[in-house]
Amino acid sequence: MSIASAQYDDNEILAMTRAAAALVARWGVQDEAVERLLNGEGRAAALLGIHRALRCMFADSDRAARWIGAPNEAFDGASALDLMLADGLSAMKRVKAYLDAETAG
Template identity: 95%
Template sequence: MSIASAQYDDDEILAIARAAAALVARWGVQDEAAERLLNGEGRATALLGIHRALRCMFADSDRAARWIFVYSRAEHGDHLLAYKNPVKFVSDLSAFLDQ
């Protein structure tokens, strides 16, 4: 069962939301973009899935966090902070990491 399809109690939902908020802060996402990334069903779990995939690829957590910026520039010509559709970015990145 994937993390996105699991059933969570209120405490688990709050923990997932806190973890995802801390993650986008670590990635340096500004408030407005972070709000768009975090609001919506399944988005927090998608972000945690991206984090998990990156940590599987990179043992160093700083390198995993920096990779987000490299991917963003390579795929979209700009930094994640300035990318106009962060929800699409997460979707594209998830698809890329699943390949």
């Protein structure tokens, strides 16, 4: 049994997936990439955690959406979005850890 299925019931997983889908649409993710971001266990929760961290950093949601697609030296010049599309859940965890460290300071 995975952590995601142990932590959340089916209704909660569905609600998180819907919220994450709306979030990535707000970030301007193209339709063909949305499924790549959302398809996999734990990804919706990870994306919502990234969103929460971005909201701590930026009061303006448009600025947060721009950050996700902007090149970032912390990711070797790639954007957080490009990193997550390329490396999936492990990259989402990396982005979340980076944001957590930034907001902890």
